[in-house]
Amino acid sequence: MEADTAAPPRTLVACLCADWCHICQAYRATFAALRSEFAEIRFVWVDIEDDAELVGDLEVETFPTLLIGQGERLSFVGPVIPQPAAARRLLEAAGSAQPGAADPAAQALLLRLQHSC
Numbered sequence: 001m002e003a004d005t006a007a008p009p010r011t012l013v014a015c016l017c018a019d020w021c022h023i024c025q026a027y028r029a030t031f032a033a034l035r036s037e038f039a040e041i042r043f044v045w046v047d048i049e050d051d052a053e054l055v056g057d058l059e060v061e062t063f064p065t066l067l068i069g070q071g072e073r074l075s076f077v078g079p080v081i082p083q084p085a086a087a088r089r090l091l092e093a094a095g096s097a098q099p100g101a102a103d104p105a106a107q108a109l110l111l112r113l114q115h116s117c
Contacts, residue, residue: 009071011094013087014044014113016055016065027064027082034087041091044113054112058105068094069110077106 015031017024028045035043048060062079068090069075075094080086 009073011041011070012044012113013041013091014046014067016046016048016060016067017063018048019050021063023082024063030082030084033084038091056105056108058109066090067106067110069114070094072111072114074102074107074110077103
């Protein structure tokens with residue numbers, strides 16, 4: 001019997017923001033710090049206006065909004081308090097989160113992000 005050598009699904013965290021948003025601008029440093037702390041996770045900054053084609057039909061009303069997924073499984077999408085501890089708790093819980101009824105637009109964005117680059 002051979003051991004399963006398949007790598008676990010890659011975790012992706014996308015920050016959905018807008019260039020004009022002062023809260024998003026301030027959150028960039030926090031997001032960069034999280035990227036350094038969680039080196040095994042892929043972090044992506046997505047400007048919802050500049051990258052509107054990539055974002056697709058997902059409606060983002062509150063900034064910053066995080067989208068977190070493992071492989072093709074969406075774990076979380078929603079606004080987050082712009083403090084490192086809030087995002088850190090989400091990242092630590094994401095692996096054990098039970099998939100729920102995913103927003104089809106959020107699920108589609110996760111797939112586009114996971115398959116890009």
